[in-house]
């Protein structure tokens with residue numbers, strides 16, 4: 274897909290809609306973007322499975338290909354009743370065909386970027402990515418991995434905009450320092466169109482850092498005040514560390530999340546390699562695939578829902594099995610077997 278020849282063609286192409294195709298190609302250029310596709314062949318069921326319609330939607334969204342008829346949302350949005358541009362009455366010339374294709378993409382983009390009706394689906398995907406990251410941290414030996422710790426930043430003035438409730442808090446496996454994580458998925462947006470993969474995630478990281486600055490400052494001030502009262506030096510090693518976990522709809526990860534995954538893998542490799550021939554790289558790829566598939570499936574389902582009204586729920590696998598095979602391990606299991614990837 275990322276062959277040199279394909280890349281050259283995409284860069285030289287000037288047919289209708291080329292800007293969006295080129296932008297999509299650039300968004301897909303981070304190495305981790307490919308992980309969601311490599312996850313599929315060896316697992317045709319369960320958490321890492323993407324069913325047929327979602328696979329088509331994922332490919333079309335990833336590379337801004339022409340939308341197949343089944344994935345074109347109606348001109349009046351079924352979610353918010355927004356009325357988009359009407360298609361030409363007759364479709365015979367190339368210009369008319371291009372207009373139909375452009376309208377189709379306009380509606381698909383409305384569903385993903387500006388329609389309020391499908392926000393809940395994006396939130397559900399965000400929550401799933403957060404859960405996967407919790408499982409990842411637990412697997413990597415982090416302690417007290419907690420979701421939405423309501424006790425964090427409790428001293429915030431009022432319940433207004435100042436108070437932060439992070440998606441995840443956990444204690445570092447070797448230092449015991451409390452880490453505070455917040456997940457953000459940057460779906461395809463107008464602001465990052467045409468920019469390289471990771472630009473949207475970098476934006477999200479900076480946004481989250483700014484959002485958390487006051488809360489972290491409050492906690493530092495509280496520790497300083499406590500130290501003053503107790504007549505000791507402030508304890509700098511006990512300060513919470515904030516890490517924004519940012520992802521893009523196209524699959525690119527933010528630098529901070531990538532660093533974290535790499536460090537976890539390396540640390541575990543040091544511990545486990547001798548006895549298990551354990552590979553931190555394989556472990557990292559496994560989590561990139563799980564998170565990549567969760568985002569791709571969430572994004573694809575939104576388009577399917579906007580286009581067909583069909584809600585695709587569940588883990589994305591086939592309908593539940595019958596009989597003795599019915600019971601499957603939890604899709605958020607922290608177990609990892611390096612032979613399965």
Ligand SMILES: [Zn+2]
Pocket residue numbers: 350351352353354355383384387388389390
């Ligand atoms: Zn809408």
